[in-house]
Amino acid sequence: MGRADTHLHTEYSGFNKLGVMKFPESVTQPERQVDRMRELGMDVMAITDHDEIAGAFIAERYARNFDDIEVIVGEEVTTADGEVIGLFLNEKIPYGLPVEETIDIIRSQGGLAIAPHPFSMHAPGLQERILDLDIDGFEIVNGGHPDLYANMFATLVMDRYPGRWAEMSGSDAHSIYTSGYNWTEFSGSTAEDFRRAVLSKSTIAVGKPAPVFGQVQWSVDVVLGGQKLLFQSLLGRLKNVPHDHLIEKINSITDLKKATAIFAGMLYVVPPLSFIATVLSTSYLKKTAKAMTTWIPERLVDIDEIIKLVDARGGPGAGGGELGEIAAAVAKMEECRGHVPGMGRL
Numbered sequence: 421m422g423r424a425d426t427h428l429h430t431e432y433s434g435f436n437k438l439g440v441m442k443f444p445e446s447v448t449q450p451e452r453q454v455d456r457m458r459e460l461g462m463d464v465m466a467i468t469d470h471d472e473i474a475g476a477f478i479a480e481r482y483a484r485n486f487d488d489i490e491v492i493v494g495e496e497v498t499t500a501d502g503e504v505i506g507l508f509l510n511e512k513i514p515y516g517l518p519v520e521e522t523i524d525i526i527r528s529q530g531g532l533a534i535a536p537h538p539f540s541m542h543a544p545g546l547q548e549r550i551l552d553l554d555i556d557g558f559e560i561v562n563g564g565h566p567d568l569y570a571n572m573f574a575t576l577v578m579d580r581y582p583g584r585w586a587e588m589s590g591s592d593a594h595s596i597y598t599s600g601y602n603w604t605e606f607s608g609s610t611a612e613d614f615r616r617a618v619l620s621k622s623t624i625a626v627g628k629p630a631p632v633f634g635q636v637q638w639s640v641d642v643v644l645g646g647q648k649l650l651f652q653s654l655l656g657r658l659k660n661v662p663h664d665h666l667i668e669k670i671n672s673i674t675d676l677k678k679a680t681a682i683f684a685g686m687l688y689v690v691p692p693l694s695f696i697a698t699v700l701s702t703s704y705l706k707k708t709a710k711a712m713t714t715w716i717p718e719r720l721v722d723i724d725e726i727i728k729l730v731d732a733r734g735g736p737g738a739g740g741g742e743l744g745e746i747a748a749a750v751a752k753m754e755e756c757r758g759h760v761p762g763m764g765r766l
């Protein structure tokens with residue numbers, strides 16, 4: 421069986437926001453992700469940066485130097501409805517479009533459409549919308565979801581309808597520290613074998629999310645890598661690289677902001693603080709997962725109802741407008757989240 425990790429990020433993934441603080445999604449170079457995947461013995465990998473494809477092309481070119489790994493060019497696209505991953509792409513896909521339109525563009529490039537972390541409680545998953553979309557598969561293991569709900573619920577839905585979707589397991593690694601704990605197995609060893617396995621829904625999702633320690637290493641990696649770039653930029657030694665939004669952004673902020681960010685970073689990397697921050701967010705997610713778990717039987721009944729309606733009108737992606745039942749189920753999920761203390765709406 422071949423092994424694939426088809427959900428990986430690099431420094432081309434841009435920024436995320438935590439309150440008022442903006443931080444890089446990743447400071448890992450595309451080449452390093454390829455090296456890491458080779459060390460781990462993966463046969464196939466995909467770079468799926470947020471709304472960017474340049475890093476994937478760099479990895480793909482670099483991987484041509486080796487005969488033990490193949491890189492699929494992918495993108496994790498932010499749509500108006502949640503995130504969707506396109507694999508086997510040739511061109512960058514614009515973000516912010518309705519998810520149906522985004523999937524049409526993926527298809528027009530001959531690509532595969534995968535829903536990452538569909539039932540996430542903290543990332544933009546597509547939730548029940550996956551039921552009526554022309555997707556090839558969805559993640560039942562996402563490495564960035566150590567909580568007890570998102571992956572478990574996705575597995576329940578997948579197992580309820582065998583052969584309907586390809587099961588996927590992606591590390592969602594934003595550094596080299598959170599990969600290697602989970603991957604997708606497929607018959608064969610090449611990227612084309614992987615594509616065939618997804619299309620025939622014969623993939624096997626393996627592993628579990630990275631341990632909390634890996635998440636701490638990632639956050640420290642981001643801070644240290646960010647500080648290095650900020651420092652170089654402060655000295656005027658950081659050159660812009662086409663499509664590298666991280667470097668572009670760092671060069672565009674004022675020197676005062678750069679210095680402040682370096683100082684804030686120094687406070688964060690003091691071990692107790694970074695560890696406490698990670699443990700606190702993990703325990704918070706645990707609480708949320710517990711609240712969501714009580715609603716599982718009811719949510720599965722709703723999903724069965726929606727699948728019946730979807731099939732009655734010709735299957736996923738048959739169109740004819742969005743089913744009101746899906747909108748109602750998503751609204752119900754958001755309401756449920758809204759009742760969890762401290763949890764905002766998506």
Ligand SMILES: [Fe+2]
Binds near residue numbers: 427496
């Ligand atoms: Fe991701």
